[in-house]
Amino acid sequence: MAVVTLIASAVTWGGMVYLLSGRLKCYLWLLLPGVPFSLVVNAGIKTSLAILVGQIANILPHQGLRTPGWFVLFLFMLSPVLEEGMKVVPLLLPRAWRLLIKPAAALWVGIMLGVGFGLGEAAYIAYSVAQLPEYSRLPWYAFTGYAGERWITFFMHGVMTAVFVIGLQRTKLAALAGYFGATGLHALVNAGPMLARVGIIPTWATSVCVVGAFTLTAYIFERLRHQAARGAGISEAAGEILYFERRTK
Amino acid sequence: MGSTGTLLTFKPRPSHGRICLVAISFLTLPLTIVPAIQSAEQIPLLMLVVIVGLGVAIIISGLALALWFPTMRYELDDQTLTLHYGPVLSYRIVLSTIRRIRRRNLSLSIWSSIRFPGIALFTVPCSNVGNLIMCATAAANGVLLIETDHATYGLTPTDEEEFIAAIKARLKR
Numbered sequence: 001m002a003v004v005t006l007i008a009s010a011v012t013w014g015g016m017v018y019l020l021s022g023r024l025k026c027y028l029w030l031l032l033p034g035v036p037f038s039l040v041v042n043a044g045i046k047t048s049l050a051i052l053v054g055q056i057a058n059i060l061p062h063q064g065l066r067t068p069g070w071f072v073l074f075l076f077m078l079s080p081v082l083e084e085g086m087k088v089v090p091l092l093l094p095r096a097w098r099l100l101i102k103p104a105a106a107l108w109v110g111i112m113l114g115v116g117f118g119l120g121e122a123a124y125i126a127y128s129v130a131q132l133p134e135y136s137r138l139p140w141y142a143f144t145g146y147a148g149e150r151w152i153t154f155f156m157h158g159v160m161t162a163v164f165v166i167g168l169q170r171t172k173l174a175a176l177a178g179y180f181g182a183t184g185l186h187a188l189v190n191a192g193p194m195l196a197r198v199g200i201i202p203t204w205a206t207s208v209c210v211v212g213a214f215t216l217t218a219y220i221f222e223r224l225r226h227q228a229a230r231g232a233g234i235s236e237a238a239g240e241i242l243y244f245e246r247r248t249k
Numbered sequence: 250m251g252s253t254g255t256l257l258t259f260k261p262r263p264s265h266g267r268i269c270l271v272a273i274s275f276l277t278l279p280l281t282i283v284p285a286i287q288s289a290e291q292i293p294l295l296m297l298v299v300i301v302g303l304g305v306a307i308i309i310s311g312l313a314l315a316l317w318f319p320t321m322r323y324e325l326d327d328q329t330l331t332l333h334y335g336p337v338l339s340y341r342i343v344l345s346t347i348r349r350i351r352r353r354n355l356s357l358s359i360w361s362s363i364r365f366p367g368i369a370l371f372t373v374p375c376s377n378v379g380n381l382i383m384c385a386t387a388a389a390n391g392v393l394l395i396e397t398d399h400a401t402y403g404l405t406p407t408d409e410e411e412f413i414a415a416i417k418a419r420l421k422r
Contacts, residue, residue: 204292
């Protein structure tokens with residue numbers, strides 16, 4: 001199921017970027033560099049940092065609502081802060097950075113980097129779940145929920161990264177605003193699962209939160225897309241053929 | 250194109266819209282209904298009913314639209330142009346109300362209702378053009394827009410030149 005999810009999602013969201021960018025293939029390779037960075041953050045940095053801080057503060061795991069508030073907030077912000085920073089690391093590649101010369105490119109570069117990061121994250125989650133005895137015995141079709149949730153998450157990762165990359169393309173202040181915007185959006189998306197994890201809302205409510213977050217990111221994506229088209233001077237009327245026009249008296 | 254008396258029938262451009270509708274219908278099953286049923290014990294009954302109900306509605310609607318795909322056609326008589334799609338869609342355009350006919354590419358939007366690769370039906374929001382009433386086998390590329398006093402329609406006749414010539418001939422009468 002993980003393999004099917006990764007391939008189907010890469011084709012879907014990569015295909016969307018290809019179609020909406022004007023059938024440009026130059027962005028498609030950006031799916032790849034984000035994958036290892038996702039594994040570095042998820043398998044290495046996040047877990048190690050959470051354990052280290054927990055040990056220093058002498059906080060026991062699995063305390064639910066009894067966990068100190070600051071530590072909950074720290075854990076909550078760990079993913080947004082680290083992941084949004086890591087997602088744009090591939091821009092250090094000259095070939096990636098050169099793509100940002102075009103005004104409308106930041107949106108598509110950001111989407112592809114974010115989706116690529118999501119692919120790595122999905123692979124890591126699939127591997128982690130497969131190690132658990134209670135899940136490893138289940139057949140592959142029992143994980144359709146994973147497929148649906150990941151498919152949506154790839155798009156949301158893409159939009160968050162696009163917010164940051166668009167800022168990076170402009171000024172330093174815009175880059176900082178972009179980073180905070182992406183981090184804030186990421187935190188909002190993660191709010192539902194975190195509230196369920198500490199027991200404030202029931203587990204089933206996280207699906208409702210995810211749908212709401214997806215709707216919000218879709219709205220943001222449409223706004224960014226129209227801004228990018230206007231900034232690039234792309235006229236939708238280009239290539240229009242007028243066949244008939246009634247003369248008004 | 251076919252003709253019966255003064256009635257001309259134009260078929261739409263071929264597309265893979267039917268495959269798209271079937272694919273979306275079948276994808277609804279593993280993405281919504283199956284996870285909901287697997288989690289049935291953990292979610293409220295009302296939510297389960299809503300999710301499964303919506304999923305079933307999407308599947309039935311998608312398969313029905315796929316079934317009616319070959320029935321899409323544009324019928325032109327001396328006074329009106331009628332866009333047909335199965336029993337669910339029949340848009341009547343009075344020729345005397347037509348203000349402009351143009352062909353252009355449309356921008357894709359993820360908010361669009363029934364608008365997928367190869368098929369676009371019902372009212373679809375489109376930036377810079379406004380709401381379009383669609384009965385077409387293309388979501389964005391090479392769509393013929395017929396603007397009337399009341400609305401703008403989007404269609405994709407396969408013999409576009411003959412279609413335009415036939416309309417113009419009737420408008421001149």
